[in-house]
Amino acid sequence: MGTGIGWTLLHAWGLHAYFDLSWVLAGWDAFLFNLWILSAALLVGAIITYLPKAGVFQMVIGLGMLLAFAAQWISHQALIRILPEEVDYLAFLTKSAPIRWIIGFVIITATGLTQVFYLRWRELAEAQVRQTDTQVLVREAELQKLQQQLQPHFLFNSLNSINGLILVQPDQAQHMVQQLSDFLRLTLKRADEPWVTLGQELEYLESYLAIERVRFGHRLTISLQVSDSARAFIIPTLVLQPLLENAIKFGLYGTTGKITIEMNAMELHNQLQIEITNPFDSDMQPPAGSGFGITGLQRRLYLLYARNDLMTTISHESKFTVHLIIPRKP
Numbered sequence: 001m002g003t004g005i006g007w008t009l010l011h012a013w014g015l016h017a018y019f020d021l022s023w024v025l026a027g028w029d030a031f032l033f034n035l036w037i038l039s040a041a042l043l044v045g046a047i048i049t050y051l052p053k054a055g056v057f058q059m060v061i062g063l064g065m066l067l068a069f070a071a072q073w074i075s076h077q078a079l080i081r082i083l084p085e086e087v088d089y090l091a092f093l094t095k096s097a098p099i100r101w102i103i104g105f106v107i108i109t110a111t112g113l114t115q116v117f118y119l120r121w122r123e124l125a126e127a128q129v130r131q132t133d134t135q136v137l138v139r140e141a142e143l144q145k146l147q148q149q150l151q152p153h154f155l156f157n158s159l160n161s162i163n164g165l166i167l168v169q170p171d172q173a174q175h176m177v178q179q180l181s182d183f184l185r186l187t188l189k190r191a192d193e194p195w196v197t198l199g200q201e202l203e204y205l206e207s208y209l210a211i212e213r214v215r216f217g218h219r220l221t222i223s224l225q226v227s228d229s230a231r232a233f234i235i236p237t238l239v240l241q242p243l244l245e246n247a248i249k250f251g252l253y254g255t256t257g258k259i260t261i262e263m264n265a266m267e268l269h270n271q272l273q274i275e276i277t278n279p280f281d282s283d284m285q286p287p288a289g290s291g292f293g294i295t296g297l298q299r300r301l302y303l304l305y306a307r308n309d310l311m312t313t314i315s316h317e318s319k320f321t322v323h324l325i326i327p328r329k330p
Contacts, residue, residue: 008034025089032078036071037104041111048115056116064109072101161215176214183207199231208241221260230265233272234329242297243276243322251278272326280320
């Protein structure tokens with residue numbers, strides 16, 4: 001509104017200063033001309049929202065031409081009726097009609113094109129927001145799926161172990177069933193906890209390790225070295241269990257003696273540094289398996305942190321080490 005008034009005053013001043021029109025004539029001219037041009041520009045802005053996207057620029061130009069002519073003609077006729085005795089002014093009005101049409105066309109078309117570009121920009125912005133929201137939903141759904149898949153993965157392995165113990169060590173099998181029941185009960189309790197402290201995760205892992213100790217007995221020793229600051233660090237739930245399961249599988253396979261799996265965790269440079277080391281015989285082949293635990297963990301880490309460098313492995317002589325970095329929760 002303020003811009004329209006300012007432009008009208010400037011228009012009147014220009015007619016008065018450069019064409020020597022009286023302030024009355026200049027005021028009527030500027031008021032009526034700009035009134036109809038502004039009305040035409042607003043009309044174009046309203047019409048654009050209903051125009052098809054295909055060929056919208058050509059349509060805006062066509063509307064600009066038509067409405068500029070209509071606005072110029074209506075204001076011309078109004079001035080003739082308001083100022084019928086101003087012969088010199090009416091002659092000036094007639095001579096300036098083409099210039100007035102061009103000015104009206106430029107203003108109306110520019111307004112329409114600005115509206116078109118604004119609508120296109122808003123559509124792109126809204127589409128970007130929808131795409132981002134969709135990606136977030138897909139990411140969260142995939143994370144939930146990966147977390148849910150981990151439970152059956154471990155459950156199948158545990159049931160296979162129980163099956164192997166039923167005939168040779170039925171008491172051990174019964175004890176393992178009880179341990180598995182406790183573990184699954186705790187798993188269901190934490191189903192809605194995507195983030196936990198390392199201390200809480202270690203408590204959860206103790207239920208898992210209790211099952212593995214039933215299976216392997218005195219052969220399996222777990223050495224944990226965890227700093228106090230590391231225990232309070234927030235991590236994604238169930239990121240350590242597949243690594244320990246992998247260490248147990250590779251460390252115990254093909255051996256009959258005792259093994260020690262070491263896990264060290266400390267907070268360094270605002271990150272949680274975790275190392276899990278197990279004995280490893282490169283000449284022995286691992287048992288058949290789906291391999292979901294490690295690949296699923298790699299995918300989860302990427303979805304959570306958008307990084308592929310958070311988990312590395314090193315095989316040196318008879319040791320296999322997994323180095324895991326957990327950044328502070330985003």
